[in-house]
Amino acid sequence: MESARESPLMVTRSLAQLLERDTVKVELIPEKKGLFLKHVEYQITSQRFKISVYRRYSDFDVFHELLLQRFAYRMVPALPPKRMLKGVLTSSSDREFIEGRRRALCRFLNLVARHPFFSEDELVKTFLTFNGSDVQNKLREAFKKTGDEFMTSKIATQAKDYLPTDVQAQFSSSRELIRNIFSSFLKLRERVERMAERSKDNATDLLVLGRELSTLGSDTSPVPPLASANSTWGTLRQSLKGLSVEFALLSEKSAQQGKREEDDVVEKLHFFLDVMQSYKDLCERHEKGVLHEHQRALQKYGMMKRQMMSATVQPKEQVSVEQLESRIVQQENAIQIMELRNYFSLFCLHQETQLVFTYLHVASHILGALVNSQVQGHREMGEVWNDLPPKLSSLFGGGNGVPTPPLTPQ
Secondary structure: OOOOOOOOOOOOOOHHHHHHOOOEEEEEEEEEEOOEEEEEEEEEEEOOOOEEEEEEHHHHHHHHHHHHHHOOOOOOOOOOOOOOOOOOOOOHHHHHHHHHHHHHHHHHHHHHHHOOOOOOOHHHHHHHHOOOOOHHHHHHHHHHHHOOHHHHOOOHHHHHHHOOOOHHHHHHHHHHHHHHHHHHHHHHHHHHHHHHHHHHHHHHHHHHHHHHHHHHHHOOOOOOHHHHOOOOHHHHHHHHHHHHHHHHHHHHHHHHHHHHHHHHHHHHHHHHHHHHHHHHHHHHHHHHHHHHHHHHHHHHHHHHHHHHHHHHHOOOOHHHHHHHHHHHHHHHHHHHHHHHHHHHHHHHHHHHHHHHHHHOOHHHHHHHHHHHHHHHHHHHHHHHHHHHHHHHHHHHOOOOOOOOOOOOOO
16 A cells, blocks of 8 residues: 555645636527527637637537546536527526526536546547537547546556555545535525525515605695695605615615625535535445446356356256356456456545545635625615615704604504
């Protein structure tokens, strides 16, 4: 066993190094044919390669499928769901879906482009830089030249030598810890999303409140003689219209607060949970894929051995015995390869677990963004609210423009 410093098992990159590897922007370019939207195109710009290319969702789909084949033992982020667009793009739900998918595709590409074992791969470079019209065939050609990671890795056949003796125990404890963190942050995201919705709802309410004040202030109906003697409604009414400006400003500030919560906090939570989900998917692939195939190969081998013993006890034709012996040798080779793949899968899983723990530092970025958004939002809203009492006083007279005696019993 090599030292931790020299072992290829260790992933020593910090969060800052991962984030600095590349920044990929995904911009929406809707292409319209007549009145109907035929498809959505995305402009992909890689800061690292300093180039922009254009991709459709189907290109992402092929790229994702090939990544899963190439890196079956690594964290490959999931793609957002595909939904066919129908008719003219006018409804807010369609627009929200398209924008949500654009953001998800952006997170997907950034996680892939920053992954230490993906970033130098020909598949990734092709997707981010190829400017031709047939990127899907180009991606398939790139995959055919390499095959899956096990076939090209220099240490695939020696992976067992680098694994700690308690690798299964480490994996189980790490997986349980990550599962608990994932569960908690799913709940956090739900709450922050509700906060952002409340800010947007508050913006709507403030805007409506301001419009109603403006409507009242714009009313030119004469005050009846019966009320004019003791009522100041005519003067009061003229003052209300001026307040609508402040409420419109409060609405704008509240809407900005909701956007900050979405862009700065919710989006970071999406990114963080994308990492967690891809790790969960990887663990399931490991258990249902390599381990299951290994078990099936062993069962098939045992069945062949029993058939061989039966053929030895009850002699059959020489040709059939030789064929059975040949099949047993082939199955032994298959089992040996499956065992090597199993150890390589554990090797990769150990590295991916380290990556997840590196990404856990994103939690501090999330909480920092949450605090900053609240501080900025409450400060900006507070400044506008604090400007209102003096204005109320000048408009309506009195201390704060608000009755000091209680209007109802306390």
